[in-house]
Amino acid sequence: MAQTITFSRNVFLPLTNVCANACGYCSFKAPVGDGCVMPESEVLATLKRGSEFGCTEALFTFGERPENEPGFRQYIERAGYPDILSYCMAMSRAAIDLGMLPHTNAGILTYEEMERLRNVNASMGLMLETTAEVPAHRHSPGKDPAVRIQMLADAGKLKIPFTTGLLLGIGETVADREESLMVIRDLQKQYGHIQEVIIQNFCPKPGTEMADTPGATADDIRETLMMAAEILPKSISIQIPPNLADASALLSCGVTDLGGVSPVTIDYINPEHPWPALDALRDIASGYELRERLCVYPQYCNAEWIAPELLPLVQRLANQTYGL
Ligand SMILES: O=c1nc2n(C[C@H](O)[C@H](O)[C@H](O)CO)c3cc(O)ccc3cc-2c(=O)[nH]1
Numbered sequence: 001m002a003q004t005i006t007f008s009r010n011v012f013l014p015l016t017n018v019c020a021n022a023c024g025y026c027s028f029k030a031p032v033g034d035g036c037v038m039p040e041s042e043v044l045a046t047l048k049r050g051s052e053f054g055c056t057e058a059l060f061t062f063g064e065r066p067e068n069e070p071g072f073r074q075y076i077e078r079a080g081y082p083d084i085l086s087y088c089m090a091m092s093r094a095a096i097d098l099g100m101l102p103h104t105n106a107g108i109l110t111y112e113e114m115e116r117l118r119n120v121n122a123s124m125g126l127m128l129e130t131t132a133e134v135p136a137h138r139h140s141p142g143k144d145p146a147v148r149i150q151m152l153a154d155a156g157k158l159k160i161p162f163t164t165g166l167l168l169g170i171g172e173t174v175a176d177r178e179e180s181l182m183v184i185r186d187l188q189k190q191y192g193h194i195q196e197v198i199i200q201n202f203c204p205k206p207g208t209e210m211a212d213t214p215g216a217t218a219d220d221i222r223e224t225l226m227m228a229a230e231i232l233p234k235s236i237s238i239q240i241p242p243n244l245a246d247a248s249a250l251l252s253c254g255v256t257d258l259g260g261v262s263p264v265t266i267d268y269i270n271p272e273h274p275w276p277a278l279d280a281l282r283d284i285a286s287g288y289e290l291r292e293r294l295c296v297y298p299q300y301c302n303a304e305w306i307a308p309e310l311l312p313l314v315q316r317l318a319n320q321t322y323g324l
């Protein structure tokens, strides 16, 4: 029987580009100013299009702790919300009303913030990136490995189905990658909430500090995937982004998932890399059985992991998608 490769059909909603960190590889971050908060009308229109295209996931990914940036408050208040988390929660409810499951990667959140967001999010994400201290994170207090690991542990305590991952090629060594994977394995042993690990390759962006640093090579990716398959328990899915790497050549290295793919929105973090269309995805996964999944994996589709407000929708979609 052919092995299965999964993906999630999503809409990507970058609620704000404002960010308190300044990672050396990032072209997503933008200064406070007009247009720095995605207007509610645009979020709602995008969600609506997503539901029309059969998307099951609303992916909210945005700058970390934007309120720490001078002047941001004024913009979020003008949009009608006291802070970005309240806006994200309201837009999550709008997604739920349209039949889509919210998944948020807001960077670092406190235990209390995640506890609030959990009421309206089926799953959440935070890339560990790396356990190494790298120059690219010199101006990013939120990328301190201890801070990221603490948040991953808090999410475990809160029983939030979780996505994390490694960013390859940002100054870490092979030993650092191994250590990062072992940290994720240990978190999984303790809490059981890690549903997937993304092995993401850094792609250089013009105008950034790391513009001239070459991206992670296919060999780096392949080697790390094999390490991940060896270190991580089988309960964790291994994801590569099909728009950033040559996915078809990598599938045999233990990859089980192609992540979020959108028929409606671009990848705002890597805008120069368009999503493959569904047909192209089938080509990439040729020889495998390509199957759509939700942002929550089957073993988490129950009241232990999902808040009451979301449970009916999760159960309905899990029935359609997984036959549960
Ligand atoms: O939890 C995360 N999910 C990320 N995802 C989402 C991920 O691919 C899926 O939404 C999850 O697999 C849902 O389970 C992305 C999706 C995109 O379309 C583009 C970029 C990302 C990046 C992340 C990420 O950093 N963290």
Ligand SMILES: C[C@H]1O[C@@H](n2cnc3c(N)ncnc32)[C@H](O)[C@@H]1O
Binding pocket: 025, 026, 027, 061, 105, 126, 127, 129, 166, 167, 200, 201, 202, 203, 204, 205, 269, 270
């Ligand atoms: C949301 C996630 O996007 C990733 N990210 C940020 N910048 C880049 C880049 N230039 N190339 C690839 N991935 C990137 C980080 O891993 C972050 O956690």
Ligand code: SF4
Binding pocket: 019, 020, 021, 022, 023, 026, 027, 028, 029, 062, 063, 064, 107, 140, 142
């Ligand atoms: S990668 Fe995320 S945390 Fe880093 S600067 Fe970009 S938006 Fe901010």
